[in-house]
Amino acid sequence: MNEQGNRGTLGDRSPSAPSDEFELVQDENTLSMATAVTLRNPATLLPRTVAATTEGPLVRRLLTGIAVLFLGLFLLLPLTMVFASALAKGFTVYVESLREPDAWAAIRLTLLAAAMAVPANVVFGVAAAWAIGKFDFFGKSLLITLIDLPFAVSPVVSGLIYVLLFGLQGILGPWLAAHDIKIIFAVPGIVLATIFVTFPFVARELIPLIQAQGNEEEEAALTLGASGWRTFFHVTLPNIKWGLLYGVILCNARAMGEFGAVSVVSGHIRGRTNTMPLHIEILYNEYQFVPAFAVASLLALLALLTLFVKSLIEWRSKQQVAS
Amino acid sequence: MSIEAVGITKRFGAFSALDNVDLTIPSGELVALLGPSGSGKTTLLRIIAGLEFADSGTVRFDGSDITDQSARERRVGFVFQHYALFRHMTVFENIAFGLRVRPRKLRPAKNEIERRVKGLLSLIQLENLAHRYPAQLSGGQRQRVALARALAVEPSVLLLDEPFGALDAKVRLELRRWLRQLHDEIHITSVFVTHDQEEALEVADRVVVMNQGQIEQVGSPDEVYNYPATPFVYRFLGNVNLFHGRIDEGQTYLHDAVSPERATSHIGSKTVYVRPHWLEIRRQPDHENHFRATIKHINSAGPVVKVEAVSEWGSPVHIELSQDRFRDLQLTRNEAVFVTPKEVKVFDGDPAA
Numbered sequence: 001m002n003e004q005g006n007r008g009t010l011g012d013r014s015p016s017a018p019s020d021e022f023e024l025v026q027d028e029n030t031l032s033m034a035t036a037v038t039l040r041n042p043a044t045l046l047p048r049t050v051a052a053t054t055e056g057p058l059v060r061r062l063l064t065g066i067a068v069l070f071l072g073l074f075l076l077l078p079l080t081m082v083f084a085s086a087l088a089k090g091f092t093v094y095v096e097s098l099r100e101p102d103a104w105a106a107i108r109l110t111l112l113a114a115a116m117a118v119p120a121n122v123v124f125g126v127a128a129a130w131a132i133g134k135f136d137f138f139g140k141s142l143l144i145t146l147i148d149l150p151f152a153v154s155p156v157v158s159g160l161i162y163v164l165l166f167g168l169q170g171i172l173g174p175w176l177a178a179h180d181i182k183i184i185f186a187v188p189g190i191v192l193a194t195i196f197v198t199f200p201f202v203a204r205e206l207i208p209l210i211q212a213q214g215n216e217e218e219e220a221a222l223t224l225g226a227s228g229w230r231t232f233f234h235v236t237l238p239n240i241k242w243g244l245l246y247g248v249i250l251c252n253a254r255a256m257g258e259f260g261a262v263s264v265v266s267g268h269i270r271g272r273t274n275t276m277p278l279h280i281e282i283l284y285n286e287y288q289f290v291p292a293f294a295v296a297s298l299l300a301l302l303a304l305l306t307l308f309v310k311s312l313i314e315w316r317s318k319q320q321v322a323s
Numbered sequence: 324m325s326i327e328a329v330g331i332t333k334r335f336g337a338f339s340a341l342d343n344v345d346l347t348i349p350s351g352e353l354v355a356l357l358g359p360s361g362s363g364k365t366t367l368l369r370i371i372a373g374l375e376f377a378d379s380g381t382v383r384f385d386g387s388d389i390t391d392q393s394a395r396e397r398r399v400g401f402v403f404q405h406y407a408l409f410r411h412m413t414v415f416e417n418i419a420f421g422l423r424v425r426p427r428k429l430r431p432a433k434n435e436i437e438r439r440v441k442g443l444l445s446l447i448q449l450e451n452l453a454h455r456y457p458a459q460l461s462g463g464q465r466q467r468v469a470l471a472r473a474l475a476v477e478p479s480v481l482l483l484d485e486p487f488g489a490l491d492a493k494v495r496l497e498l499r500r501w502l503r504q505l506h507d508e509i510h511i512t513s514v515f516v517t518h519d520q521e522e523a524l525e526v527a528d529r530v531v532v533m534n535q536g537q538i539e540q541v542g543s544p545d546e547v548y549n550y551p552a553t554p555f556v557y558r559f560l561g562n563v564n565l566f567h568g569r570i571d572e573g574q575t576y577l578h579d580a581v582s583p584e585r586a587t588s589h590i591g592s593k594t595v596y597v598r599p600h601w602l603e604i605r606r607q608p609d610h611e612n613h614f615r616a617t618i619k620h621i622n623s624a625g626p627v628v629k630v631e632a633v634s635e636w637g638s639p640v641h642i643e644l645s646q647d648r649f650r651d652l653q654l655t656r657n658e659a660v661f662v663t664p665k666e667v668k669v670f671d672g673d674p675a676a
Contacts, residue, residue, distance in 0.1 A: 216407035217409055220472075223374070224472070234420075
């Protein structure tokens, strides 16, 4: 009985082999039919690999072409011109123009202004973003508007504000003169003006970030017994570090490149109150093209470096999010 | 450690989150704060934790007043709905955080911290994920890490804010059974907030039902489910049918249609509550104790069969019956049947619906 049963199942299985072959043949049939259809109208059977929002090739090439042309004409060409003009009379002349005492003083002053403005900005920016992002208080929207003020007003006006405040004819001028404190037409004025125009960078970068992250991690740290400082340095700061760095980079670039506000308060005293942008203008007005472009090339290099570091930070923070 | 909250009141602008709430939680119990959103349950939990401060009232741990202590001083373990893990720290660092931030005198030695974190990792069954970052974990794993992190500081009480709220149904079920087991092992006084009655009834030793900033009832799952103190508790803890009814000479009448000859008397007009499984469908009338209904919809997928019907006076009625009973009856849609209430609930002082 058992043997018969086994044979029965074996016998059942054997017809399945021909049926497989039959299916294969059928597959071939459907395939050939499909190719026939494809030949007649290839577009209907090809899978659409492009997104639904994409335009046709002509429009795409035209738009891309315009963008590339514009970039080349208005950005790449001037940038190369800066370096070409700076090196027009050879590398030695280029280096000499930078080592000239007034140029060197301008470079140092620019670095000093940035070195003062950036830390001031970091402290203020983090404090403001923390307060705005984590708490609700009266006058919050006013504070946000005030932070944006330096972006809204012309830098020349920003400079004038300081002249009106600290200048000889200004409100605090006589008192400052009596105590022999010089702010306008001196280094402190330049630093103050730089701080003013770079005010929003770090705060603007951090406010949306801190708002998005909410309070829970800080609350968790608190219930685990961490002090306020500890919570800030070990929980809050690591979470905002990429945004903070990004803000610092942008702030630094603006601090070094600022012209308008600094120009008003500087007084243009060579070797003493000239920053790099101001120095470039003076040289250019005196038809000293090679030295002017040499200093300008330094600023341009700095801009390129800034962009590179910015991209690096964006890439790193994206990786952080992905992990 | 026992928790005592006395006369807690908290307002957010014009909204009254908690209104003179008194609650005592005995040492070692696992208590659920159950209520709909806006009932004040999370606010009460945060006030116990010291993350929020009451406008008035006192919080005591083991009898000592801690109302003015900060969250830092209270030594509570707090677990957040969205985990709130430190995203830039590994699982290990997250759990060790509470020990590492202690002042130097109270901080355990490095190898002691490591030993304790490893112990907790094995407790949450995540030993081999110690060096992962929170973003690399699933929701259930993250919540277990959050729990381990809270337990690492050996808190006096454990407070959990909707701990399973952000998880999908299956993980939630597993994790709440696991929490129950964990509590049976370590017996730490625990309070968790939930809006899921099933979760509260299954996990907790004691359920605190809250509504509109007040406590409606405190009791064991059996007590609050079977002996609800208020209509709200009855309605919140399960599906329910509401009928207009009357009480007359100790008898409850559903709607006037049941006994038309007595409809003139409206003295005992009441809302009558009946759970869907206390309604029985019959083909034959059951003396006076029944009403007529027409079946409108049948859902037989699941352990019980859910029937939607319309009563003879036109209101919808939800009925639940067992699969066996459903098979015996062979019900079809639009069929007229008799419905017999086997148990009803009427509350004193509750006006008619």
